[in-house]
Amino acid sequence: MAQDPQSPDEQKQPDAKDAAAETAPAAPEGAPAAKAAKPAAERPARPAKEAEPKTAPRETPPPGSLNEVIAAALPDVSIAAAYMVPAVSGEAVAIELKRDDVPAVLQVCRDDARLAMDYLRCLSGVDWQEEGLEVVYHLWSFEKRHELTVKTRVTYEDAVVPSVAAIYPAADWHEREARDMFGIAFSGHPNLVPLLLPDDMTDHFPLRKDIPLQEIEEWQGENLREGAGEGEE
């Protein structure tokens, strides 16, 4: 079963106007209402390397936002979390779903007249290490001119997400790419063969975090440490 949509460390973006400071103001650690329901036990403890906060409160979408429209259209689907993420200007709604709900929600997003999200602009895989793999869908509506970010999480052991290529043909190659890079199998995809990688390279997922670019990182650690880069412009 889809693992619990453990909250990643998205953070409310400080408003651009008051953020000339180099780091974002430290946000309180308290969880907002949107993710209060999640079991805190599954959160892996990550030691804070720096004083900066690793997690931050998320802003709950204002009433009447897209997540409520989706919830109204699909009463069976539970939206695990809904919060705002920064867009180029303003902010957009992001929702987290269980993986089996993704096709149904995206179908509604495309077909429901209130949502009319006819454009899948991007589909990304993300490796959250201990917290599993994530697939992020960025949707856009030409008619309503709003955008929505849909996220779903799976575990490494059971990295299968239902394909949405039948709903959005644009997802076809994106899903193949995500399979290449993260090993996320998209069930129901018409042609899930390697796209960017060689045809026989089906067991090696280069963008996963467990394949670090060791040499480069070591070199950078030695040569680009803070203070060592004084000579740079």
Added chain:
Amino acid sequence: MVAEQRPDLETIDMPINMGPQHPSTHGVFRMVLVVSGEKVVDVTPHIGYMHRGGEKLMETMDFRQGIGYADRTEYLAQFSAELGYVLAVERLMGVEVPERAEYIRVILTELNRLTSHFMFAGAFGIDSGLFGTSMMFAFREREFIQDLFEEISGDRLMYAYFRVGGLAWEVTDNFVQRCHESLKTAERGIRDIDDLLTHNEIFMGRCQNIGAFTAQQAIAYGLSGPMLRASGVPFDLRKDEPYSVYPRLKFDIPVGNYGDVYDRFLVRIEEMRQSVKIVEQALEQLPPEGPIVAEKLPRRLRTPPGEVYAKVESPRGEWGVYLISKGGDKPYRLKMRSPSFCNLTALREMTIGQFLADAVMVLGSMDIVLCDVDR
């Protein structure tokens, strides 16, 4: 004369391997065409020859080094790629960019759009079988603009001139004058290419009604940029989700009616004219003095944890950067939503049923950059 039915002489479709070394695949792109005579019955695109794991590489680069890699990804619209990347970081950091830097960014990005579309027009002429004339006309003017870029950034191809929060350094003293000169030559180049191709009977005959996509198809396949606009969707990120100083500039978006190869060509030619207009306005509004980089930026750029999806209108379409940061000076995950990659998705649908020669035209009309496709 009736051919005897012999099972060993069965008529089969012939697969043709086009690329990765082929004059008209615009780089190391390979498509396996299955042709029945001259008609294409199936296409299998193969990409990934240039895949360098760019997204992984950028995870190991800090926010300033990543700018250089953005150049190397989208090597025909470098400024657009840089802009998308720095916009993402700026939005995450909450940096306010000085006005002068914003204007210079817009000027350079639009000039870059000119060079990119010149490249398209030249290469597209060759795809259509013209013996290099369009290429020569286009490159003549493209050189002038590239000289300007070189004067400013010190490099002809990999500019790495934008910085998070502004620009790397001040532009040259004669920047405005040089821009005006470049625009003048660019206008001449646009006119020459327009005269050469737009009303050329053979060119029209070759381009019209080829690879046509309706607006619904274009949206479903996630096309963007001129490909989408040619299909009749008036969508341009500079207007729809404005960034930088674009809301202050007056320009029109050309939108096609037929969605075919010819409309894509026309849209790009018209976009070049609009870019000239944009640059002229931006040059007028450009503050003569002022800072070019945000103040109080740390030496080591760090973002707070968070995610952002920044997008700019590159000459090829929506150049999106999905940036996830866990804090620190490097992206945790960086996904480049490259317009070439997304537009190429539609190749199969557009090509099947066309002639072999049209497959080349359709591919040319996508104006892909293979580095951008493979990343």
Added chain:
Amino acid sequence: MMRAVILAAPSVDALDNPALSALLGLIVITLIMTLGVMFATWYERKAVARMQQRLGPMRVGPWGLLQPIADTLKLVSKEGVRPASADRIAWDLSLAAIFVPAFLVLVAIPFTADWFVSPMDLSLLYILAVGGLSFIGFLLAGWGSDNKYALLGGMRAAAQLISYEIPMILSMLAVVMVVGSADVYRIILYQDVVPLIVWQPLAFIIFLTATIAELERQPFDIPTGESEVAGGVFIEYSGIRWSLFQLTGYVNMYAYSLLGAFVFLGGWEWPFGTDIGWGYQLLLTMVKMALFIVFFLWVRTSFPRLRVDQLMSYAWKVLLPFALAQIFLNGLVLVYDLPDVVLLATSGGGALALCWLVYSVVRVKPRQPLRMVGNVPATAPGSVSG
């Protein structure tokens, strides 16, 4: 001296043995043509470069004049690669099948009033017949290379050459009807006052178009289209073999340009008559031939390539009916013995109709211009749901 050799016509009696004299004439004309082709490659590169606002070859010799020599040396010294799976017989035979007819055509061409290898009564027929043989070579090369591009190119070449042969021969037939002879010499002499282009403009246009197609030059370079079949039949040939193919192409260009100059522009006859001496005649011939060549280059730099179906429909649906109409009209004029002006009127009218037809077919459906959208609703994206 050279004159005496080439002038192997029986009337001149330069050599007693007609077979020997013909052989000598062939050798000399092959050598001269090869040199001429080298010049033509240089000129083509220079002229095309001019039209494209660049310089062309400049490094080897003054104005790059020695460039073709360098090219030839390079091509001859290059390794000739043959694919292991090639059909050896077809592979090698194709060369001869393309190369030989191109030079055989030159045998019947009267360069001046008394400069030709071999006179014949049906020289025009001979030229068209021998010149039309080359498609066999293209087919052989396409098949023998064992390459799909080459095969496609060979098929395209065969289809194109056969298709365009017909309107070209018919346009020539129209001229032959007017003149009353299929001898190129007689056709030239007929044009002492008015060249045939005046009486037969439609036939001239058809001839010109079909010639470009026969030469496989842009916009009819479909068999060798670089951006589609990447060289077509020549894709597997390299070194000396490839250069022989190129040589043949240029020899054909000379031959057809000469033919056009003789049949439609009056050759060495018009406008100065036969008595001006062979030097001037040769010059006149060369100038008229150059007009054709420059036209070919001009077209080459200005037009994209036709698609294969457009190519075919243009030959069969446009050029062929007009060529037949030209013959029919000429027949009417000849049968009823109408004045020559009627020839001009009918043929000129036909030419105009042809131009109008081509123009209007391409623009059959007037297209709407682009819409210019100035104000997309610039609503801020975000959580505001509709």
